[in-house]
Amino acid sequence: MGDGSRALFETKGGRKLNRIWYKLYAFSAFAGLCLIWAYRATHIPEARERGRRWAWIGIFGAELWFGFYWVLTQAVRWNPTRRFTFKERLTQRYQDKLPNVDIFVCTADPTIEPPTMVINTVLSVMAYEYPTEKLSVYLSDDGGSELTFYALLEASRFAKTWLPFCRKHKVEPRCPATFFEETSKDGNHQSVDWLATKSLYKEMESRIDAAVKLGKVPADQRKQHKGFSEWSCSAATPRDHQAIVQILIDGRDQEAEDNEGFKLPTLVYMAREKRPTHHHNFKAGAMNSLLRVSSEISNGAVILNVDCDMYSNNSQTMKDALCFFMDEEKGHEFAYVQVAQTFNNITKNDIYGNSLRLMSEVDFYGLDGVGGPLYVGSGCFHRRESLMGKKYDANSKPQLELRRNNLEANTSTLEEKAKSLIACRYEDNTEWGKEMGLKYGCPVEDVITGLSIQCRGWKSIYFNPSRMGFLGVAPITLAQTLIQHKRWSEGDLQIFCSEYCPLIFGHGKIKLALQFAYSMYCLWAPCSFPTLYYAVVLPVTLLRGISLYPSVNDIWFLPFAYVITTTKICSLLEAFGAGYTVRRWWNEQRMWLFKRLASYPFAVVDTFLKLLGASNSSFVITAKVADGEVAKRYEQELMEFGSASLMFTILAMTAMLNFACLIRGVQRLVWDGGIGLLVQLVACATVVLINIPVYGAMFLRKDGGRMPSSVTFASVGLAILALVIPVQQSGV
Ligand SMILES: *[C@@H]1O[C@H](CO)[C@@H](O)[C@H](O)[C@H]1NC(C)=O
Ligand SMILES: CC(=O)N[C@H]1CO[C@H](CO)[C@@H](O)[C@@H]1O
Numbered sequence: 001m002g003d004g005s006r007a008l009f010e011t012k013g014g015r016k017l018n019r020i021w022y023k024l025y026a027f028s029a030f031a032g033l034c035l036i037w038a039y040r041a042t043h044i045p046e047a048r049e050r051g052r053r054w055a056w057i058g059i060f061g062a063e064l065w066f067g068f069y070w071v072l073t074q075a076v077r078w079n080p081t082r083r084f085t086f087k088e089r090l091t092q093r094y095q096d097k098l099p100n101v102d103i104f105v106c107t108a109d110p111t112i113e114p115p116t117m118v119i120n121t122v123l124s125v126m127a128y129e130y131p132t133e134k135l136s137v138y139l140s141d142d143g144g145s146e147l148t149f150y151a152l153l154e155a156s157r158f159a160k161t162w163l164p165f166c167r168k169h170k171v172e173p174r175c176p177a178t179f180f181e182e183t184s185k186d187g188n189h190q191s192v193d194w195l196a197t198k199s200l201y202k203e204m205e206s207r208i209d210a211a212v213k214l215g216k217v218p219a220d221q222r223k224q225h226k227g228f229s230e231w232s233c234s235a236a237t238p239r240d241h242q243a244i245v246q247i248l249i250d251g252r253d254q255e256a257e258d259n260e261g262f263k264l265p266t267l268v269y270m271a272r273e274k275r276p277t278h279h280h281n282f283k284a285g286a287m288n289s290l291l292r293v294s295s296e297i298s299n300g301a302v303i304l305n306v307d308c309d310m311y312s313n314n315s316q317t318m319k320d321a322l323c324f325f326m327d328e329e330k331g332h333e334f335a336y337v338q339v340a341q342t343f344n345n346i347t348k349n350d351i352y353g354n355s356l357r358l359m360s361e362v363d364f365y366g367l368d369g370v371g372g373p374l375y376v377g378s379g380c381f382h383r384r385e386s387l388m389g390k391k392y393d394a395n396s397k398p399q400l401e402l403r404r405n406n407l408e409a410n411t412s413t414l415e416e417k418a419k420s421l422i423a424c425r426y427e428d429n430t431e432w433g434k435e436m437g438l439k440y441g442c443p444v445e446d447v448i449t450g451l452s453i454q455c456r457g458w459k460s461i462y463f464n465p466s467r468m469g470f471l472g473v474a475p476i477t478l479a480q481t482l483i484q485h486k487r488w489s490e491g492d493l494q495i496f497c498s499e500y501c502p503l504i505f506g507h508g509k510i511k512l513a514l515q516f517a518y519s520m521y522c523l524w525a526p527c528s529f530p531t532l533y534y535a536v537v538l539p540v541t542l543l544r545g546i547s548l549y550p551s552v553n554d555i556w557f558l559p560f561a562y563v564i565t566t567t568k569i570c571s572l573l574e575a576f577g578a579g580y581t582v583r584r585w586w587n588e589q590r591m592w593l594f595k596r597l598a599s600y601p602f603a604v605v606d607t608f609l610k611l612l613g614a615s616n617s618s619f620v621i622t623a624k625v626a627d628g629e630v631a632k633r634y635e636q637e638l639m640e641f642g643s644a645s646l647m648f649t650i651l652a653m654t655a656m657l658n659f660a661c662l663i664r665g666v667q668r669l670v671w672d673g674g675i676g677l678l679v680q681l682v683a684c685a686t687v688v689l690i691n692i693p694v695y696g697a698m699f700l701r702k703d704g705g706r707m708p709s710s711v712t713f714a715s716v717g718l719a720i721l722a723l724v725i726p727v728q729q730s731g732v
Helices: 016-042 050-074 087-097 115-126 146-169 176-184 192-214 226-231 282-297 317-325 357-369 411-420 445-455 478-496 512-522 525-544 557-577 582-598 600-611 628-635 646-672 675-690 692-700 709-730
Strands: 009-013 081-085 101-107 135-141 244-249 266-271 302-307 334-339 341-343 380-383 459-463 470-472
Touching: 016 050, 016 557, 050 512, 050 525, 081 317, 081 357, 081 459, 087 317, 101 115, 101 282, 115 135, 115 146, 115 176, 115 192, 115 302, 135 146, 135 282, 146 192, 146 226, 146 244, 146 266, 176 192, 226 244, 244 411, 266 282, 282 302, 282 411, 282 445, 302 317, 317 334, 317 380, 317 459, 334 445, 357 459, 357 512, 357 557, 445 459, 445 478, 445 512, 478 512, 478 525, 478 582, 478 600, 478 646, 525 582, 525 600, 525 646, 525 675, 525 709, 557 582, 582 600, 582 646, 582 675, 646 675, 646 692, 646 709, 675 692, 692 709
Parallel strands: 101 135, 101 302, 135 266, 334 459, 341 470
Antiparallel strands: 009 081, 244 266, 302 380, 334 380
């Protein structure tokens, strides 16, 4: 680590004793797995037991897969690494030499992502504790909406009050909506200044909301800024309009000052040209446009990219990130710093598992130990050069100053120049979307971009401060959650099936463990088939009395018992370590099952359809607002079914099937003493317990979130069939 007192950050491994215990577990569990495989291979039933033979081979396949997958997951558990920063050293040494930073905020649709939410994010990042003349904020509006533009214009005015207010009162968090909501509850904050700023904010908010409700910007407002002329052409739609760049605050201007005479950050609105004939490449396309526009206007050496629903919760995060980039010894190795993502609307027991807490508290520390985390699309600081395709060069100095062109050009010249860079045709026959900027053609453009940056030799950093850097909004219904996971797992699987497959593309470029870790995410979707096997075929074997596991008094029972119990204990300990309650862990287990049953199978099917050229990639934005009833049920932690989707039908059917088979299994145990079926019985009972909310939604609940009756009928019908048919066949 070199001279400890000069470094701008430090690195710590996991606790030694824990590491030893973990490694003991991992080795013994692996030995257990090998024994299980050996048992399966040496005890295959003979050909005359046809049904049992096939069921056996199936479960052998599932166990092989899960064993293999378990090995992949060890990559992120082997060497957890945490980072801590020394911001005071950074400030002391570099206060005057801090680099320019460009912040990109992306929004896509003013109805799904309300303009007030978007500008709250924008204001929170404008108010970073950082020299404002070095800060530029860019909003990319893929909705091309004048409402969003209007909201940003309002925000640019409000910033003149908000920034000094934040500075003076050391406000945290610097997202006005959240700040006023949190401080309304306690009287300490309510100074005259507070009241004045709050009412200014509330007035702005109501003006924007009124315009949104009306669907257009009031005429008196339109007159106040030349930018509205961009929307004078009535034929323009979100999918068909010219390029728009409006520099709302030009940091070089004399007048770009807040109410106390301090400089304001530059603020730019951008909507790239859209034409129906041109594929726009979703968020990756927007990000690449932002890269070009910003290079013309401010050309910051560091880029922060946040989603419009993810406000900054910590005004120091910028300095934290720079501690990594500016470290004299190691700084030049890092391409990006991924800050942990957290969500501010997670309920106590997190019924949909949307906090992704285990990922941020376990996986990502592990990733940092083997070369660096994935780029996950929001809350990430990039070195502009590496995002632009530059290869890592061990001899380069940690240089974070990029030359700024156009310092003399006036604002409207800059705007015109920038517009030409975001025309539809601009990227034709260029490396954009391939070697330059974010990659195109994949629903998880961020992951694949991060991978290729790491394959160019760069490292990345995972930073998880105790006070979170960014807070976002997580989906609050089951359907939204399942759809989101379908998109992620599908994108990841596409990467695996493409030329960027981590095991091939990464070979020789990144560590084997990092290849494994990437593969672990890429192979989420295929995990659905072995899981379906356990949840559907296993209960049927129980029903038919086909034994697939060694009996309790058989010596071969031991490896099964050992692997299953230690793995579950380990998972519980991991969850407790991340601050979970038992209930929350249990909810996570349920979502683990639901995703594999109802989300991933669709991802696999769609990926194969795409490989065969049958359908094009589509990008569904998950809604960020929900109606009152739904939100209320979410807060009560009641699972939301409520619509007749195929996803729910699968869930209801497995739930009913397992219930029916469990009854039959218990019958066998009581009447026939079917002790050989114990493992299957336990597995089936676990699935039934996990599904309790599903039974509730089918038979007990009366509210709008209950299971639609068509789904209930179909699944009950299936369960009855399952109970009747096999019994006659096997003649029991
Ligand atoms: C967000 O910031 C506030 C203070 O501004 C802090 O109290 C809170 O714990 C932070 N949230 C998270 C999740 O860290
Ligand atoms: C957008 C949204 O649904 N936000 C909700 C997140 O959860 C909190 C509390 O759980 C609600 O107050 C928000 O309305």
